[in-house]
Amino acid sequence: MLSAIIGVSTIIVFSAFSEAQLEQKSFVTHSGQVIQTSGDVLDPLYAASTVEFDPMDYLREFNYGRISQLPDGTTLREFTIIAEDDKIQEISPGVFYNVWTFNGTVPGPTIRAIEGDLVRIHFINNGSKSHTMHFHGIHPAVMDGVFETVGPDGGRFTYEFEAGPVGVHPYHCHVMPLEEHIVHGLYGVYIVDPKEGRPPADEMIMVLNGFDTDFDTENNFYAANTIPFYYQHHPIQIKTNELIRIYVVNMVEFDPINNFHLHGNLYNYYPTGTSIVPSTYTDMITLSQTERGIMEFQYKYPGKYLFHAHKVEFSEKGWVGIFLVDNPDQKSQTGIDYGN
Amino acid sequence: MEIKSYNVKTIASGIIPFGFLVIMILYLVGPSSNLLEFGVSLPEITIEKVEFVNSEIHVTVRNTGPIPVKIAMADVNDRIQPAAIEPDKSLERFETALVRIPFSWNKSEPYTIGITLDDGVRFDKFIEAATPAIKSDYQLAGFFAIIGTYVGVIPVMIGLLWLPFIKRIGKNKYNFFLALTVGLLIFLGIDAMLEGFEVSKENLSTNFNGGLLIITIALLSFLGLYYSAEKLTSRTGLTASSKPFAIGLMIAIGIGLHNLGEGLAIGAAIGLGQVALSTFLIVGFALHNTTEGIAIASPLAKTKSPVSKIILLGLIAGAPTILGTWIGGFFYSPYTAIVFLSIGAGAIFQVALVILKWIYQSEQKLVQTSIVSGIGAGMLIMYLTSILV
Numbered sequence: 001m002l003s004a005i006i007g008v009s010t011i012i013v014f015s016a017f018s019e020a021q022l023e024q025k026s027f028v029t030h031s032g033q034v035i036q037t038s039g040d041v042l043d044p045l046y047a048a049s050t051v052e053f054d055p056m057d058y059l060r061e062f063n064y065g066r067i068s069q070l071p072d073g074t075t076l077r078e079f080t081i082i083a084e085d086d087k088i089q090e091i092s093p094g095v096f097y098n099v100w101t102f103n104g105t106v107p108g109p110t111i112r113a114i115e116g117d118l119v120r121i122h123f124i125n126n127g128s129k130s131h132t133m134h135f136h137g138i139h140p141a142v143m144d145g146v147f148e149t150v151g152p153d154g155g156r157f158t159y160e161f162e163a164g165p166v167g168v169h170p171y172h173c174h175v176m177p178l179e180e181h182i183v184h185g186l187y188g189v190y191i192v193d194p195k196e197g198r199p200p201a202d203e204m205i206m207v208l209n210g211f212d213t214d215f216d217t218e219n220n221f222y223a224a225n226t227i228p229f230y231y232q233h234h235p236i237q238i239k240t241n242e243l244i245r246i247y248v249v250n251m252v253e254f255d256p257i258n259n260f261h262l263h264g265n266l267y268n269y270y271p272t273g274t275s276i277v278p279s280t281y282t283d284m285i286t287l288s289q290t291e292r293g294i295m296e297f298q299y300k301y302p303g304k305y306l307f308h309a310h311k312v313e314f315s316e317k318g319w320v321g322i323f324l325v326d327n328p329d330q331k332s333q334t335g336i337d338y339g340n
Numbered sequence: 341m342e343i344k345s346y347n348v349k350t351i352a353s354g355i356i357p358f359g360f361l362v363i364m365i366l367y368l369v370g371p372s373s374n375l376l377e378f379g380v381s382l383p384e385i386t387i388e389k390v391e392f393v394n395s396e397i398h399v400t401v402r403n404t405g406p407i408p409v410k411i412a413m414a415d416v417n418d419r420i421q422p423a424a425i426e427p428d429k430s431l432e433r434f435e436t437a438l439v440r441i442p443f444s445w446n447k448s449e450p451y452t453i454g455i456t457l458d459d460g461v462r463f464d465k466f467i468e469a470a471t472p473a474i475k476s477d478y479q480l481a482g483f484f485a486i487i488g489t490y491v492g493v494i495p496v497m498i499g500l501l502w503l504p505f506i507k508r509i510g511k512n513k514y515n516f517f518l519a520l521t522v523g524l525l526i527f528l529g530i531d532a533m534l535e536g537f538e539v540s541k542e543n544l545s546t547n548f549n550g551g552l553l554i555i556t557i558a559l560l561s562f563l564g565l566y567y568s569a570e571k572l573t574s575r576t577g578l579t580a581s582s583k584p585f586a587i588g589l590m591i592a593i594g595i596g597l598h599n600l601g602e603g604l605a606i607g608a609a610i611g612l613g614q615v616a617l618s619t620f621l622i623v624g625f626a627l628h629n630t631t632e633g634i635a636i637a638s639p640l641a642k643t644k645s646p647v648s649k650i651i652l653l654g655l656i657a658g659a660p661t662i663l664g665t666w667i668g669g670f671f672y673s674p675y676t677a678i679v680f681l682s683i684g685a686g687a688i689f690q691v692a693l694v695i696l697k698w699i700y701q702s703e704q705k706l707v708q709t710s711i712v713s714g715i716g717a718g719m720l721i722m723y724l725t726s727i728l729v
Contacts (some may be wrong), residue, residue, distance in 0.1 A: 027422050029442040033395075037440065039426030094412035094429075095460050201520060228420070231697020252357050316419035 008069065044092045044229055045316070052089055053105055055225035055276065056234055059204050062112045062191070065119070075117045075162075081108065083150075083173070083186065085127035090226045092221055092318070097213050100173075100184035106226050107207045107251070108188030111171070113163035115192050122160040125150045132157070134174035135190055136162050136290065146174045166194045168247040169275035170290045183212055183253045191247055194276070201243035201296065204236070208258050208287070208309075208319060209251045217254055218326035221318050222309065228318020231307075240302050244323075245271070246295040249289035258319075259286045260295070260311040267297035284310060302327040350594075357616045372683065378489055383409040383457055385431070386545040387465035388578040388674060390453050391473040392445055398473070399453050399465075403431035405543030413456040414441050418464075431617045445470045484607060484665040490544050491606065492661025497654045499633015506641040512710045514641060515705070519711040521591070521635040522692050523718020529688035531560060531726065535601070536681040543674035554682045561686025569694065585649065587639040587694055592656040594687035595632045601681040602629075603664020607672070631721055632657060639695065644653075 027041045064339055065077030085100040102108025125131045134145035140162035150157045173186035190206050191256060209226060209279050210219035221228045238244055249256045254297050263283050268278035269285055273294040285293065299305065308320035384405030391398040397416065403409050409431050414423035423441040433436055445451060447470055454464040506517050533554055540550025569590055636653050667676065700706055 011623070025424075027424065028424055030443075031444070033442055035422075035424060035442050037424030037426060039424055039437070040429040042411060042425055042429065043422040044420055045415055091460075092413070094410065094458055095456065096458055097460050146548070211457075211460070214462050219457065220462060240486070313419065318420065 002130040010169050018230065020070060031304070042094070045096075053226055055223075055227050055230045056236075056265055058105065058107070058110075058225050059108060059206075060202075062203070063109045063164055066114050070118060075114065077113050077117050077119045078119060078122065079109075079111055080122045080124070080321040081133060082124045083131040085129055087133070091211055091213070091226065094222075095213060097211055098184065099207065100131075100181065102133070102186060105188075106185030106327065107158075108171070108186070109210065110189045110191065110205050110247075112191040112193065115164050115166050115195050117163040119159075119163050119234065120261065120305050122193055123157045123159060124134050125157075126199050127153055128152050130155070130175050131173045131186060133159055133171055134195060135159070135161070135171040135191065136169040137161070137192070144174075149175055163192045165274055168192075168249060168294055169272075169293050170249050170251060170292060172290075179253060182222055182251070183210075185209075189247060189249050191273075194321060197240050198245065203243040204247070206248045207244055207251055208248065208260070208318075210253065210255070210314075210319075212254065215245055218253055219252065219317070222252065222258075222314040223318045224307075229320060231321025235322035237324045237326060240263075240299050240325055240329075241304045241328045243296060247292070248287070248295055249292035250289065251287065252314075255311075257288055258313070259310050260307065262295075262297065262307045263305040264296050264301070264303070265299055265305065265326045266294040270294040270296075299323070301325070302330075363528050375606070381405070381407045383407055383459065384545065385411075385457065385463050386543075387453060387455060387463060387566050388436070388543055390451075390465060392475045394469045395442060395452070397441040397443050397445060397453065399455065401431070401438055401439060401455055401463075401641065402432055402436045402545070406433070408432050408456040411437065411439065411455060412458045412460075414439050414454060415443075415454040415456070415462075416441060417442050418454060434525070442628075447471065449690045450588035455562075461587070478668070481666060484669055488603055488662030488674065489596075490660075491626055492603065492629060493655065493658035495628050496595070496599075496633040496636070496658035497566040497651070499517045499630045499635070500637050500650055500654050502634050503637040503650065506637055512708075514638075515699060515703065515708065516710040516714040516717075517634065517638045517641070518695055519714025520721075521714075522695050523715040523720075524593070524631050524635050525594070525688045525692040525695075525718075526723050527719045527722035527726075528595070529558075529685045529692065531722075532598055532601055532681045532685035532688065536678050536685070538675050539674050539681070544678070550678065554678060554685075556681060557682035558576065558686040558689070561683040562690045563686075565594075565687050565690040566693070567624060569690070584639045584643045584655060585645055587691075587698060588636050588645075588653055589656070590694055591636050591639065591664035591691045593651040594684070595635065595657040596660040597684035597687045599629070599632075599684075600660035600664040601610040601677070601684045602660035603666075604672075604677050604680055606632050607668025609666035609671070629724065630663075631718075639698065653689070 004240045024036050024039050026036050026040060027043045031271065055311060056081060057129075063079065065079045068076045070076050072135055081102050082104075083100070083102055084104065085098075087099050087104070088096050089099045089106070091097045092101065099106050111119070111121075121133055123133055130149040132145035132150055142158050143161045145159065148157060167188045169192070170187050171327055173181040175181050187207070187209075189207060207223055207226070208222070210222040212218060213220045223229075223233060240255070248260060252258045256312045266283045270280060271276050271282050271293045272293070278296070304323045305323045306314035306320065307323060357453070382405060384403075385401050386404045387399055388402050399414070401411065406457075408716060411429045412424055413432065414421055421441050421443060423439055426440065428437070451467045451470055451472055453467065454462050454463050455612060487523035489706045506514065509517075535576045536554040537551060540548070540554065544550045608638065633654065636657055664680070698708065
């Protein structure tokens, strides 16, 4: 009887204890300390992100359009882009912001064509304000998306132009006040490939952007592809000796410059991607507004490598990520353990 | 029977307007009402306290806005940091929470602590110099007691040593010293209120109406003390010799409350690391507070009071400084600071008025060279010694 009481009470005490254990949450600091708390964790850095937009999908998603042949043999690529401006998105864990979107995401879809193709964009404005699509590149004045504003609630416009010049270009809304339309997220990437193509590579898009969530004309968050710190806790997996090609576009507003530093490596850089000859071999480029280019590199050694803005303020507000380089020939040696 | 119906009518006529008031409020804010749904309710939080503890920064935040908020993020110097919030990140109106930011801060460097809400709005507070938060231990309590003694007790006692001098001087000069006391007290009262306004401005949300809170408490304290002092003096049927002592006691209590506020400020300043307490600051406070001893001594001068009673008055006026440093250093909150400062201000104004009445009773007029110049000199002395602080 006594032992039964002791047993039962032990179970009660033990379960109460384990419940108390469960209530404790923990998180890791910059310097690797594990901190326990009885409350909530405020941690955009290391917590698994539950945000709606997945930067890992966006990273390698290229849209080639609905393809058909014109009578003269030209390839026609048709895209449908819908603008909206009423979406509230969790742009960092726990922080909600009214994003204005092309096809529902920031950045909008990456549009890709080959030099000389005919690009036709069926643009529908389902927003509450006027919007347009303004492409950087060569096209007739009426296709410039500046003076031909497209009205709200279903306004339509068809942009049509020959893809060119070769390179990586931004597109964005060009309705005044311009800054407002851009910083809310109405931008995306437009890639024109050379006819002969580029060497095969693991290709990625990185739009360097930021969000001014308190409207004080200073960014509160920075990122590669919208979500701060995303690629830091979800490293981008690549392989040793494989050519990596990054189409990088700087869409950060308010701050005059941004930059891109790669760890443990250097890259060939092709400004605007218009030349097939790299202009420089470096680990650091500086980008002004809508300045963009193509980076090419390969890793010799497996392991974890940071990439981030060397304007460290930006990296401490989210513009930082990790390449996890795996050696496919040495399966036993995982990248994570290497060099630690 | 008639009396009863009269009572019912009285009560009913008192309650009916309240009933209508309740109905109106229900109509305005009730669930089906959309009359007042214009404008936008903006969330607001106030960072009330920042403490630098062992490799962590502790931030006390309060929801001072009209709607519940969720805390999303913490930063140090505008750089995002992982942090914890206890008890949880959802704050109802006026609820507080503690944000723990693990951060190896550097002593005496300035820091700006930022807290971001779920709508992306950031609130921040600037700390001039990081100073280790005080742990409640006996050694420190002893240190505070010593500071309180130097700043409060000893200067007041030294001031009381002028008592024999004031005893010997003529009537006009004596009136001058009484008026000087009034000047000192008026200055101290204003000083306490200004200090309260400053604390309110720096640490309190405008929601709390800090300024009005200070004025209300000061007035209540003034009225309460004035009322109870009048009751006290009239009931005991004081003799000529005991009335000056009663006034001395009132001055001592008033100054004691003031010194409690002063101690609170010193303790909090050390606790929050806003100032490095220099020897100079202590000297300044000490000089400043010597004048408070004169204020107590003046009304006692024409009577024979035993030394023990005078020392008791000195302790009543000076010792609260020690208590103040303990409260301020170990349990600082802007609310207690404001409440103590305001009570002190009210008490001081009450004492000043009592002395003026006392002079008026013996002189039948207040516009005299000795009195006017005394008040002026008192305020000037206080101003000049306050520069040292």
